[in-house]
Amino acid sequence: MENYWSYSLTVFMAFFAIMNPLVNIPIFVKLTEGTDEKEKKVIAKTANIVALFIVVAFILMGKYIFEIFGLTIPSFKVFGGVLIFYIGFDMLQSKRTNQPLKDKPKFDDSVAISPLAIPIMAGPGTIVTGMNFVVNADFLQVFITILIFALIIFCTYLAFIYSNYIVRLVGENNFVIIGKIMGIIIGVLGANMLIEGIKLAFNI
Numbered sequence: 001m002e003n004y005w006s007y008s009l010t011v012f013m014a015f016f017a018i019m020n021p022l023v024n025i026p027i028f029v030k031l032t033e034g035t036d037e038k039e040k041k042v043i044a045k046t047a048n049i050v051a052l053f054i055v056v057a058f059i060l061m062g063k064y065i066f067e068i069f070g071l072t073i074p075s076f077k078v079f080g081g082v083l084i085f086y087i088g089f090d091m092l093q094s095k096r097t098n099q100p101l102k103d104k105p106k107f108d109d110s111v112a113i114s115p116l117a118i119p120i121m122a123g124p125g126t127i128v129t130g131m132n133f134v135v136n137a138d139f140l141q142v143f144i145t146i147l148i149f150a151l152i153i154f155c156t157y158l159a160f161i162y163s164n165y166i167v168r169l170v171g172e173n174n175f176v177i178i179g180k181i182m183g184i185i186i187g188v189l190g191a192n193m194l195i196e197g198i199k200l201a202f203n204i
Helices: 002-018 025-031 037-069 073-093 109-121 124-133 139-161 163-170 172-202
Strands: none
Touching: 002 124, 002 139, 025 037, 025 073, 025 109, 025 139, 025 163, 025 172, 037 109, 037 124, 037 139, 073 109, 073 124, 073 172, 124 139, 124 172, 139 163
């Protein structure tokens, strides 16, 4: 039993480090600009359900999914790196405006699927981490891995739902600064993921 507790703690720390719910708040706020609370809840719910489904599917059948579609970890990392870098760059370049909007902009809720669910939440790092934990795992360890990931997903959902309160608590101006810093960090993470994908592809 002690081994299972140690395993659970390791899995939790790994998933939390990769999918830190608080780190994703600036991205969620940026991607849901111009939406009301109802739309934000729908986007948060959709993104988290999709991310949960994707990662659990890869935990259970990852090896076979990659083989069927001819996917490779390097290509997944390259694509995810490019997309994440673009999001970070966009966060860094965005500017606030004090001019009121005359008409509510038309919003595309597909951002819940991409890029929010994948690759930001269910990205290459998350998927590979989940797959690695169950390579030689028994049934209970597989169940623990899925349960812990579901817990992280729930925490992320709460962070998204209460993102406005968190922004107010931190302060809007401070949050803008944090958003810029996160843009740099996310851009660097994207670039790093891209480099890792290229290194793996060419065995560098």
